[in-house]
Amino acid sequence: MPEQASISAVDEITQIYTERATSRYGLEDINQLQHALQSAALAETNGEAPALILAALLHDVGHMIHKLGENPAEEGVDDRHEILGAKWLAKRLPAALAEPVRMHVEAKRYLCATEPGYMDKLAPDSVLTLKLQGGPMSESETAAFIAKDYADEAIRLRRYDEEAKDPAMETPPLEHFLRYLPAAAISNKERETFRRDGVVVLRGFFSEAEAATFNRLSSEMGASADLLLREAIYSGKPVAELLATRPDELIVVPEAADPLQICRFEYLLGSRPEFKNLIDTRIAPVIEALTGEAFIPFKDKENEKHPGGGAFGPHQDFAAYKSFGPRYNVTAMISVDPATRENGCLEFAKDWAGFPDNHADAVEERIDGRALLRFENGGPHNGDIAPEIADALDWQTVETAPSDLVIFDSFAPHRSSPNESNTSRRAMFLTFNAEREGDWYERYYAEKRANFDDPKFHVSTPTVHAGD
Ligand SMILES: [Fe+2]
Ligand SMILES: [Fe+2]
Ligand SMILES: [Fe+2]
Secondary structure (H helix, E strand, O other): OOOOOOOOHHHHHHHHHHHOOOOEOOOOOOEHHHHHHHHHHHHHHOOOOHHHHHHHHHOOHHHHHOOOOOOHHHHOOOOOHHHHHHHHHHHHOOHHHHHHHHOHHHHHHHHHHHOOOHHHHOOHHHHHHHHHOOOOOOHHHHHHHHOOOOHHHHHHHHHHHHHOOOOOOOOOOHHHHHOOHHHHOOOHHHHHHHHHHOEEEEOOOOOHHHHHHHHHHHHHHHHHHHHHHHHHHHHOOOHHHHHHOOOOOOEEEEEOOOOOOEEEEEOHHHHOOHHHHHHHHHHHHHHHHHHOOOEEEEEEEEEEEOEOOOOEEEEOOHHHHOOOOOOOEEEEEEEOOOEOOOOOOEEEEOOOOOHHHHOHHHEEEEEOOEEEEOEOOOOOOOOEEOHHHHHHOOEEEOOEOOOOEEEEEOOOOEEEOOEOOOOOEEEEEEEEEEHHHOOOHHHHHHHHHHOOOOHHHOOOOOOOEOOO
């Protein structure tokens, strides 16, 4: 399963560009921040992908992290800022972002060699640095350059760089462009793996501050869920009856064995507007980058996995969602508490994409080419993958920290063991559907509130709980 380095780079980049980018950009009448924003704005206006928009924004980050003073070129020193910057970026972000940055100086030398009149258009500081950087490329150098990966991107970046020196140009602020980071942080390899197996683990995706926000939201929601369960006990009214009359509040499901213990609660986004910003800026862009289209919230929940319980049988989420409109869903799993082997973290079928082709008798149905495996209908394991099929899959345990984000689709087989530790463990599951399949969120919850006991809402749920 693919894993990826941290992109809490947001904080680092913000700090660098707010604290160190106010110095003059070379010999121009603008500062480094303006130059960065103008480059990014030009890339955006020209319809570039998130990675290149950010490469344009960050192409001169090397100037800001070296210690050679404000304009070393005036002193006859080439600061090799493209190498420094690319190294810095490569530690944090994929090659589609770092490589065009590494090549943006070579791209200038390439353009000067191959495009008549290009050199005349260069700003004075670019002419000065061109000499230090080796002048226009030779014929053999241009041939070698253009054959490299990302040469085209580097050349386009260079053209934005050249134009981004206009003291009068208005641009969006830094935050506007930083919103592209989650999508730009997905590499082609991760995209391919997700499209093949339906699951990707993004390690260190959330900053400490973001992980703390999820923790706080979880505690606040847990407290209101708790209150509702108490109210049900003391008023003698069933939980379902209370829920039916409170359309703006969390839907709470207690454990069967203990009506005061929360099994899960749902309607997170509906009851807490703070989720909207986190979803819009951090999660939806990642799903869009993985799938290639816009996704919107379908349903959401937090599971409380208590000691001794909370196991999920092997299943594909499609079986649980198929009574509703969308044919394909994608879920973002956030570990509010660390999920470990001991407390029953998620397990996914490893490299399972070829399995349905080699086991035709295991396939119940194909939905837009994706295989739904045979599953149990009714009974205590309603919705679970048939045991003989589950046994034939290769299961992989995925331990996760609060900074990790797991994205999986509604066909990825998954399961989890009971919590064998002595503390409860919380996890949020935010599920989305393609925007083109319509907005289901409020419809789903209006129906769930009205018909809470309808079996279609209780497919592949963990251990028995009240209401099932
Ligand atoms: Fe540069
Ligand atoms: Fe530049
Ligand atoms: Fe599931």
